[in-house]
Structure formats: structure tokens, C-alpha cells
Amino acid sequence: MLRRGAAQPPGFEEFVAARGPRLLRVAWLLTGDAQLAEDLLQTVLAKVWPKWEQIADGSPEAYVRTAMVHTNISWWRRHWWGEVPHGELPDTAAPSDAFAQVDLEQSLAAAIRRLPPRQRAVVVLRYFEDLSVEDTAATLGCATGTVKSQSAKALRTLRGLLPAAELVEGGESGGRERG
Amino acid sequence: MAGNAAETAGAGPGEPAGSVEYAGSAEEERALRALLEQAVPRPAAPAERMERIRRRVLRRRRRRRAVWGATATAAAVGVLLPQVLPAGDPPPRQAPPAAGAGTPERPEAETRLAELSDLTLQVPAGWSSRTVRTDSPEGDYVGYVASLSLRPSPEPCPTGADGTCTTPPRQLPRRGTLITLRLLYGPKKPDPGLQAREVGKACVVAGGTEELWAVRSPAGAAEGVHVLATVCLATPATGDVAEARTVLGSMRFEPGPKYRQPKRNAR
Incomplete structure (x- = not known):
């Protein structure tokens, strides 16, 4: 009776x-933390499990992604992980070796954690998942103008936190070209 | 990232947020995309990810069942009570014992509810107990302990599809006590004791005039297992509430062949 x-x-x-690996990267970008990312992904997949038959024929990845965004925002509202932003960002280095890659990840994670969750979500959806402004607005349930303003604010914040050289080198060394 | 992009942002003071245009150049967008693609790590999936998800699904079901149990117990009692209350008009209970006001009757018998993981209670002589399977999706059981004889009930309810039973309802006699017991699953919470609350519909249907409730973690309960007890009293006299409290205080889970230790992460 008790165990089913x-x-x-x-x-x-x-x-x-x-799709787990990609979704986990999305979760990492939403949370800025590897363990929280896995926790977020598993939480959402557990929510999706009972409804799988209804969503499998549509766009399950979009469904999961949307659920992750909203779950992460709700976690933030509850402050359940007691996140405290770092006082100072870690030093950064050119991404030329494994250590530099770790530095780059830490630098990005620290910068991402400075963003409010809605701005994080906009960054993830617009610049990592490559959604259009309209699709981002639909995912977040807000107006396109809000997406644009949140993008602007997020970029302004990141601009101050991420050294310009990092962005330029990142763009030259491994970036995907987008139209 | 272009340093002058900040000046091109349309989010000027006093300007509505919805009218703000994108602040960065196409080059800046491209650079950010590239940075994200490069810098976001590719952590390996834990080998037991699917198993962990399965456990989370089970925990979610337990939590939802607990909420369901807390909110639907009254309705379940209303549906199921007609099955277990006796036909005819039972005689009113005897007068309170001469030992004095507020002294509960001594427990004189032990009753065990096998379908509630062998929940065991000490009850006064003349009391009886039954368990009835609910029509919840999980097929949970509700236990009844009463100061009158409860007749056996068919299992499941003969008209369970529509949530009602065909037996006409019977009333608790004056000074009758009906305790409804249900297992809950969830984190440990402080025990507020036996609390009075507004008489629910189910208790009214049973002829009750007062209702009390409590959530207990009886001796022998596995971690996260609690018992929701609802006490329905019909025109109680002095000592009846104390008697019900004594009965609830005697609850324990009896280890034995049928007892299965619920595990939070059980499959």
C-alpha cells in the first residue's frame, strides 16, 4: 500500500x-550553479513525467524549457536556496587552456547570478536558445516590449561585469554564427 | 563588448519600459551568443538521473496524496460512512462513569487496522473498527473507530464509480463517537494537539455535533508517516472528548509481517 x-x-x-545535456546547460545558465541546475532539471522532468503523453506529440523540449524558466523564477521568489551574490567577481583569463575555461565559467556564472531571474531568463532564451523576441515573450508570458527592455537591462549589467576582451575572444574562438 | 552601447540604450529615465529598444549592436549580440555557447559548461549527466527523477515523481505523488487526504477526508467520510454505520437506531451510550467528571473510560480492548499499516489502538469495551477503501486514484484506506458497532462493508464501495454507496445513512446516537483515521505522508510538523473545528459536512451527515482533529506521528511510525485523525462527536457529555483523546494517544504502528517500512525514496 505504501510503496508503488x-x-x-x-x-x-x-x-x-x-535533450538532457542541452537542457542541463539551459538550467545551468538559469541558476548559475551546476548542482542547482541538475536539481532544476530533475524537478521539472518529474513534473513533466505524469503529463508526458499529452506533451510528447507537441514540442516537449519547449515545454520543459518553459517549465524550467518558471520554476526557477518561483524558486527565486521563495529564496529557498539563500543565494548570496559574490562581492567581487573572480579574475578572468584568456580562454586558452582548461584553467582559463574554468575561469570563464566562473566569471559567467558570477555575472549571471547578478541578474534578476527574469533577465536571466531573457538572456537564456534570446541568446542561448536563440528564440525570437516574440517567442521569448510567449515563453515568459509577457509583452515583447518587456523582453526588449529586460534584454537591454541585462546586457547593460553584463557589459559592466564581463570584460570586453572575454566577449570578443569568446566570439572569435568558438561562437556560433547567428543571423 | 562595445563600450558605447550603453549610451545607445533606449531605457532612458522616464521612458516606459515597454518602449525600450534593444540596447546592443548585432556584433554585441553575436559576441554574447558565442560567449554563452563557449562558457556554459557541459556537465555530465549523473548515471542515476532517471532513477532520481522516478523518486521525485513518487515523492510528488505522496505529497499530493497528503494534501488530497487532508482536504478530502471529510468528503470521503461522507461517502463512506453509510457503509460502516450500523442499520437501525443504536441505543444511546451509557452514562459517564461514576469515577468523576472528565475521567475517561479505561481502554479495555485493542483494535488493529491492517490496511493502515497495522495501526493499533486501545479502545473502550464496546467500540469497534473498520477500514474501507476509498475511491481515490491511489485506492487508499480510511479507518473508522467508533463507540458503536460498525458493520462490515463491501470492498470497494458497490457504487464506487459515482462515489456514492447505496446503503441509506445512519445517525450516530447521542454521545456517539466516530474517529476517522487516514495516513498522511510528509515532513514532520509540530503537533498542535486535538483541535476543535467547524463541524464538517461528513460529520453532520453522521449525526455529529462537534468535530475535532489532530495529526499525530504514532510510536513506530516510519519517518514522514503521520495519521490524520478526525473525531466526530454527537452531543458529547463530559469525558467523551477525554476518552477520544485517550484513544488517539494509544495509537502505535505494530511491527509485524504485514508492516512495511515506507521509505521516502522508495520505488
């Missing part, structure tokens, strides 16, 4: 295996 199994819906595990 949870039957896994068909296709769910394949989806997690195929």
Missing part, C-alpha cells in the same frame, strides 16, 4: 537522454 512504482511513460527516457 511509477511507470515510465514511453519515450520519456529517450527524450531525457537526447
Whole structure:
């Protein structure tokens, strides 16, 4: 009576295996923390599990992504992880080796954590997931003008936190070209 | 990132946020995209991710079931009571014992509710107990302990599909006590004691005039397992509430072959 199994819906595990890595990166960018990212992803996948049959035929990745954005915002509202921004950002270095990559990740994580969750979400959706302003607005449930203003504020903040050289080198060394 | 982009931002003072245009250049956008693609790590998925998700699903179900139990117990009692209350008009209970006002009757019998993980209670002579399966999706059981004889109930409810039973409702006699017991799952909470509350519909249907409730973690309960007890009293006399409190205080989970230790992360 007390212990019941949870039957896994068909296709769910394949989806997690195929799209999990990308979704985990989205979660990392939303939270700025590897453990919280895994926690966020698992939380949302557990929410999606019972509804899988209804959403599998549509766009499950978009559904999960939207759920992650909103769940992360709700976590932030509850302050349940007691996040405290760093007083100073870590030093950064040119991304020429593994250490530099770690520095770059830490620098980005620290900068991302300075952003309010809605601005983080806009950055993730617009510049990591490459959604249009309209799609970003639909995902967040807000107006396109809000997306634009949040983008502007987020970029202004990041501009002050991320050294220009980092951005330029990042763009030259491994960036995807977007139209 | 272009240093002069800040000056091009349209978010000037006094300007509505909705009218702000994107502040960065196309080059800046491209650089940010590239930076994100490069800097966002690619952490490896934990090997047991699917198992962890499955456990979270189970925990969510337990939490939802606990909420469901707390809010729907009254409705379940209303649905199920007609099955367990006896036909005919039972005689009123005897007068309070001569030992004095407020002295509860001594527990004289032990009753065990097998379907509630062998929840065991000490009850006064003449009391009886039953368990009835609910029509919840999980098929949970509700336990009834009463100061009158409860007749066996068919299982599940013969008309469970529409949530009602065919047996006409019966009334608790004057000074009758009906305790409804249900298992809850969730984090430990402080025990506020036996609290009075507005008489619920289910208790009214049963003929009750006063209602009390409590959430207890009886001796022997596994971590996160609690018992929601609802006490329905029909025109109680002095000592009846104390008697119910004594019965609830005797609750314990009896270890045995049928007892299964619920685990928070059980599959």
C-alpha cells in the first residue's frame, strides 16, 4: 500500500537522454550553479513525467524549457536556496587552456547570478536558445516590449561585469554564427 | 563588448519600459551568443538521473496524496460512512462513569487496522473498527473507530464509480463517537494537539455535533508517516472528548509481517 512504482511513460527516457545535456546547460545558465541546475532539471522532468503523453506529440523540449524558466523564477521568489551574490567577481583569463575555461565559467556564472531571474531568463532564451523576441515573450508570458527592455537591462549589467576582451575572444574562438 | 552601447540604450529615465529598444549592436549580440555557447559548461549527466527523477515523481505523488487526504477526508467520510454505520437506531451510550467528571473510560480492548499499516489502538469495551477503501486514484484506506458497532462493508464501495454507496445513512446516537483515521505522508510538523473545528459536512451527515482533529506521528511510525485523525462527536457529555483523546494517544504502528517500512525514496 505504501510503496508503488511509477511507470515510465514511453519515450520519456529517450527524450531525457537526447535533450538532457542541452537542457542541463539551459538550467545551468538559469541558476548559475551546476548542482542547482541538475536539481532544476530533475524537478521539472518529474513534473513533466505524469503529463508526458499529452506533451510528447507537441514540442516537449519547449515545454520543459518553459517549465524550467518558471520554476526557477518561483524558486527565486521563495529564496529557498539563500543565494548570496559574490562581492567581487573572480579574475578572468584568456580562454586558452582548461584553467582559463574554468575561469570563464566562473566569471559567467558570477555575472549571471547578478541578474534578476527574469533577465536571466531573457538572456537564456534570446541568446542561448536563440528564440525570437516574440517567442521569448510567449515563453515568459509577457509583452515583447518587456523582453526588449529586460534584454537591454541585462546586457547593460553584463557589459559592466564581463570584460570586453572575454566577449570578443569568446566570439572569435568558438561562437556560433547567428543571423 | 562595445563600450558605447550603453549610451545607445533606449531605457532612458522616464521612458516606459515597454518602449525600450534593444540596447546592443548585432556584433554585441553575436559576441554574447558565442560567449554563452563557449562558457556554459557541459556537465555530465549523473548515471542515476532517471532513477532520481522516478523518486521525485513518487515523492510528488505522496505529497499530493497528503494534501488530497487532508482536504478530502471529510468528503470521503461522507461517502463512506453509510457503509460502516450500523442499520437501525443504536441505543444511546451509557452514562459517564461514576469515577468523576472528565475521567475517561479505561481502554479495555485493542483494535488493529491492517490496511493502515497495522495501526493499533486501545479502545473502550464496546467500540469497534473498520477500514474501507476509498475511491481515490491511489485506492487508499480510511479507518473508522467508533463507540458503536460498525458493520462490515463491501470492498470497494458497490457504487464506487459515482462515489456514492447505496446503503441509506445512519445517525450516530447521542454521545456517539466516530474517529476517522487516514495516513498522511510528509515532513514532520509540530503537533498542535486535538483541535476543535467547524463541524464538517461528513460529520453532520453522521449525526455529529462537534468535530475535532489532530495529526499525530504514532510510536513506530516510519519517518514522514503521520495519521490524520478526525473525531466526530454527537452531543458529547463530559469525558467523551477525554476518552477520544485517550484513544488517539494509544495509537502505535505494530511491527509485524504485514508492516512495511515506507521509505521516502522508495520505488
